[in-house]
Amino acid sequence: MIVEAGTGLGKTLAYLVPAALSGRRVVVSTNTRNLQDQILKREIPFIQKYIAPGLTAxxxxGRQNYLCLYRWHQLDARGNQAHPAIFQDSVQDSVQAGRKEGEALYDKVEGWLQRTAVADRAELTGVAGNSFFWQKVCCLPSFCLGSDCPYTGDCYLNRLRRxxxxxxxxxxxxxxxxxDLAVRKNGFGEVLPRYQSVLIDEAHHLENVAGNFFGFSFSKYQVIDLITDIEQSMLKKGGGVGASKLYAGILSASRALSGLNEQFTAMFPVRKGRFPLADIFAEYPELQQAGNTLMTALISLAEQLDKAKGQDEPWGHYGQRSQGIAQHLDRITSPVIFRAEQPEQPEQAEQSNxxxxxxRTEKNITLSATPxxxxxxxxxxxxxxxxxxLFTSATLRTDGGDGGFGYFSQRLGIPEGTKTYSFPSPFDYRKRSLLYVPGDHFxxxxxxxxxxxxHLEISRLVTCSKGRALVLFTSFRALDLAxxxxQDELPYLLLRQGTCSRSRLLDRFAEETDSVLFAVASFxxxxxxxGESLSLVIIDKLPFEVPGDPVIMARMERIKAAGRNPFMEFQIPRAILALRQGVGRLMRRTNDQGVMAILDVRLFSKFYGRRFRASLPGAPVSRAVQGxxxxxxGERSSPSQETRE
Known part of the structure; x- marks a missing residue:
């Protein structure tokens, strides 16, 4: 079933109540932590109190949110040496200060582990998920020893699963x-217990998320982390390691791999961004041979590690990691033949998709293969x-067939005949809002x-609203220029994405009623x-994605190869969904009111503008700032306001 339901309708309770009464195990999947918190802290307690007292939820x-006992004890075994290290990403006045703070954090975590049930980082205040310390102790698939772990009986992740x-x-x-679906597909077990039903909220994100998990990746730091773990295990062996030919072979293979990894990743162009791998390999043909050499080194290391399997360190596990990295690198860098006809070999059919x-980012190189x-x-x-x-969201429909759900259904392969429902927003857009698009002169x-x-139009509009505006841009460059x-022209507090955390920016924006927030992307x-802190949403232009992204380009090419129009079938629907999300920031409660301003005359000048206008809330339209x-x-009745076509 597919259901589009606008903000304020109570769709979360509408799907949770039947799930609670069904007696089945149900997985509720969301895209954001905010919605998860709403479900767990507000909706579930309500259902348990008034509807289903016996509901367990x-x-x-993800496993990276939980502490790994093996990695914690590895860090603990380093003693005083670990204390400054775990604060490596903090600015310290001295090594002594780092040790002091490290000892304080150690004591805090040690005490927490005596009380916690599943060692969820959210219970540990003051420790960020991206902190150097947490990255050293969290659960990660590549570090898990499984049944070989000496702490498997006390494992927090196993306790969570129970x-x-x-x-x-x-x-x-x-x-x-x-x-979970990717693990099940590859036959490696399961992440979640067996379930009968899945309720997917914020479902408009599914294609992008699914593409990441059904693909493969290789990164420079996957190899660095592997080598670091091997060297740490070597240190634990002490002086006896040097006398062993077996361990000497591991150390030699590890060091050789380190150099080849640095050499391979340094050969890529320095420009940051995402690029088709085929283009990079065509421009730098020596990368293919360097990649093959790196794969050989990974396999050689895996063979050396396999010889030590069964010893008191997890050499066999390290060998599996090395072999897995090599396999991913091989699959990603193998030549791909894209063609519309069915390839003769099944493996070519898989690769062609x-x-x-x-x-390339500031510190890392990542190679990926995405469906x-x-x-x-x-x-x-x-x-x-x-x-x-069940798939639901406030924004799933574009125009077209299947009641507007054609694009969503086709991209996800949802079976024909699936029931679809659309429930309009309960907000009175016609009386409490206005859609502004500049006149044809713009x-x-x-x-x-x-x-x-x-820039002039933004200034005029913000002056009309006396601040209280969220200005959304389609690129960081456009934001910076504006x-x-x-910044020196508007007499209001101007907040800017990137100057502090998202949560802090939104708190200040809500608290400072006449402030203006400039933002892109996730905002x-x-x-x-x-409330009145957000009374004006300005969007600089229609949010068409830049077709330079390799995954977007490949999906457009696939549609074109099938004889269809990627602009009409792919780019426009995606832009419509993004635009609907943007304007949806305005009305969050029944007593909210304000203006949605889209500063792109293509809404009226281009043939596809009608599709965008038809997807927007039913507000009156003005094409003059006077409106x-x-x-x-407060002067709502005016000849300068038009009725939507």
Whole structure:
């Protein structure tokens, strides 16, 4: 079943109550932590109190959110040497200060471990998930020793799984759900206990999340982490290691791998971003041979480690990690033949559905192979394994067939005949909001004069609203240009994404009523600021994705190869969904009111503009700033306002 239900309708309770009364084990999957917290802290207690007192429910997170006892004891075994190290990402006045704070954190964690049930990091205040310390002690698949772990009886992750197996309702995020599906697909067991039904909220994110988990990746730091663990185990062996030819072979292979890893990753161009791997290999043909040499070194290390299997250190596990990294690198760097006809070999059919790409960041190089089409993957995993699947979100419909759900259903391979429902927002957009689009004189985004016109229009609109505005951009460059142009011109507090944490920015925006927040990307959704602090949402232009992303390019090429139009079938629907998310930031409660301003005249000048307009809330339309002024002055009836076509 597919259900689109606007904010404020109570869709969360609408699917949780039947799930609670069904008697089945149900997985509820969301994209954001905020929705998970709402379900666990508000909706579930309500259901337990008034509807289903016997309901058992819990949150299950990705394994990196839980502490690994083996890694904790490895860190603990280093004694005083570990204390400064675990604060490596903090600014310290001295080594002594680092040791003092490290000892304080050690004592805090040691005490916490005596009390906690599952060692969830969220219980440990003051420790960030990306901190150097947590990265050294959290559970990660590549570090798990499984049944070979000396702490398997006390393992917090095993305890979590036992608790989850006794619960009826499990609340997870999309990443964990698809991690479970990917593990089951590859025959490596399961992450979640068996379930009968899956309820997927915020379902518009599914294609992107699923693509990550049904693909493969190799990174520079996967190899570095492996070598670091091997060297740490070597140190624990002490002086006896040097006398052993076996361990000398491991050490030699490990050091050789380290050099080849650095050599291979240093050969990639220095420019940051995402690029098709085929293009990079064509420009730098020596990378293919360097990759093959690195794979050989990984396999050689795995062979050396396999010889030591059964000893008191997890050499066999390290060997499996080395072999797995080599296999992923091989699959990602193997030549791919994209063609529409069915390849003769089944393995070619599988490979042809993947786009290989590389991403360079400030510190890392990651090579990935991502499915171009995830529909078959979902049919073989999610749809085959669950008896019932519900997909819901405030934004699933574009126009087109199947009641507007055609794009969503086609991209996910949802079976024909699936029931679909659409429930409009309960908010009175016609009386409490206004949609503003500049008049025909306003330049299109590709015009040279657009930038200056955009900045002037933002200034005029924010002046009308007296601040209280969220300004959403489609790129950081556009945000930066607008910021530098307007920061000294507007007499309001201007907040800017990137200057502090997302949560702190939103808190300040809500507290400072006349402030203006400039943002991109993640702020297009998940921002919930009711009341007058958010009375104006400005969107710089229609949010078409830049087709330079390798995965987006490959999906568009696949549609084009089938003789269809990727702009109409892919780019427009995705832009419509993004736009709907953006304008949805305005009305969060029934008493909210304000203006949605989209500063892109293509809504009226282009043939596809009608599709975008039809997807937006039913607010009156004004194409003159005077209409915005009158709205904020309380003068709603005006000839300058038009009715939507």
């Amino acid at each position: 819990m949150s299950v997170k 608790l989850a197996a006794s619960c009826q309702l499990l609340v997870v995020n999309h990443h964990l759900l698809f991690s 993947y786009i290989q790409w590389v991403e 171009i089409d995830i529909a078959d993957e979902l049919r073989a995993t999610l749809f085959a394994g669950a008896e019932h699947c 330049p299109e985004p590709t015009a040279p004069e657009y930038r200056n016109a955009l 910021w530098h142009s307007l 297009w959704e998940g921002v919930d600021v009711p 915005v002024e009158e709205f904020f002055n």
